[in-house]
Amino acid sequence: MQKRHDDILNSRIEQAVMYGVSKIEDWELRLWYGLHRIGKATYRDLNDRFERMAEADHQEGAILNCYRTHTGDVHLIHSDGLKKMAELAGDA
Secondary structure (H helix, E strand, C coil): CCHHHHHHHHHHHHHHHHHCEEEECHHHHHHHHCCCCCCHHHHHHHHHHHHHHHHHCCCCCCCEEEEECCCCCEEEEEHHHCCCHHHHHCCC
16 A cells, blocks of 8 residues: 555544544545455454554544445444434433
8 A cells, every 4th residue: 555545544544533434435445455346354454443543542442333335435433433313402
């Protein structure tokens, strides 16, 4: 992976750690990892990077959820970084 791609990827993962959600487009993942198909190793790497960043931010045990859309884009969601609508409306 090129240094500039590594920096962008780390920035997207850091965004998920800090704000709860981030998106990586399919073409970006394939370009950055040099792959035609995204496999388990890619998701393991995303999770490992997330865990390191979350621990550095004192969020030990944080869990990353990856959701792949019909277009192949990946949404990184750190549920601890989000609030449910009921919580925001004061119903929780």
